Amino acid sequence: MRGAARRALHPLTPALALLGVVGAGAALAVPGTAPSGPLLAVAAGCAAGFANSGST
Amino acid sequence: MACVAAVLGALPQALAPPPVRAALFGVAALVVLGREIGLWRFRVPENARLVPEEVQHRAEWGALQFGFEMGTGMRTYSPSALPHLALAAVVLVVPLPVAPAVAAGFAAGRLAMPVMSNGWSDDGSWTEVWSAAERVVRPVLASACVGALIVGALTSWY
Numbered sequence: 001m002r003g004a005a006r007r008a009l010h011p012l013t014p015a016l017a018l019l020g021v022v023g024a025g026a027a028l029a030v031p032g033t034a035p036s037g038p039l040l041a042v043a044a045g046c047a048a049g050f051a052n053s054g055s056t
Numbered sequence: 057m058a059c060v061a062a063v064l065g066a067l068p069q070a071l072a073p074p075p076v077r078a079a080l081f082g083v084a085a086l087v088v089l090g091r092e093i094g095l096w097r098f099r100v101p102e103n104a105r106l107v108p109e110e111v112q113h114r115a116e117w118g119a120l121q122f123g124f125e126m127g128t129g130m131r132t133y134s135p136s137a138l139p140h141l142a143l144a145a146v147v148l149v150v151p152l153p154v155a156p157a158v159a160a161g162f163a164a165g166r167l168a169m170p171v172m173s174n175g176w177s178d179d180g181s182w183t184e185v186w187s188a189a190e191r192v193v194r195p196v197l198a199s200a201c202v203g204a205l206i207v208g209a210l211t212s213w214y
Contacts, residue, residue: 009175019200019203021200022200022204025204026203029208029214037154037213040205040208040213041157041158041208041213043204044204044208046161046165047161047200048138048141048142049165049166049168050165051092051138051139051193051194052135053168053169
């Protein structure tokens with residue numbers, strides 16, 4: 001498998017992506033620019049589900 | 057599970073004032089964050105069993121039962137306390153209409169792990185990759201989960 005694909009499948013990739021989503025959600029939510037509640041809720045659930053899976 | 061928690065959460069959310077619920081959730085979030093970062097250790101409630109492989113071969117509903125038990129995490133180990141925190145959030149601070157979004161995210165997160173493992177290789181070596189990265193990944197996931205729930209609660213899930 002090529003390096004880029006390997007990096008995409010590394011466990012740190014979705015974790016950092018979720019952190020980015022939460023940051024974006026917070027940036028939208030705090031000034032009330034756009035409704036980001038559902039986005040934050042999905043991100044929180046996703047982080048919990050991924051962490052709960054362990055190594056499968 | 058999230059639906060049940062959301063319905064049960066309607067009671068404390070109706071009876072307890074928001075500052076009290078927010079304070080309770082804040083304490084739980086700090087305790088869980090500390091656990092995930094590695095500051096302290098404690099056991100969380102878990103159904104410490106694996107779903108037997110033969111379950112998926114039972115009649116026509118076996119695969120559904122296997123997927124339900126595995127996907128919801130109701131019959132498996134729980135290496136993280138984040139699902140418990142998400143559940144506490146649904147009971148204390150997440151409004152009923154938003155609770156399904158938490159559940160959908162949890163399902164997506166549960167699905168991601170086997171998909172990534174299968175995509176990595178057929179020899180199970182992803183488990184070693186996970187083990188090597190776990191010390192960094194767990195705090196990042198905890199920060200994302202706790203951060204999302206706190207920002208959501210502070211902004212009333214607008």
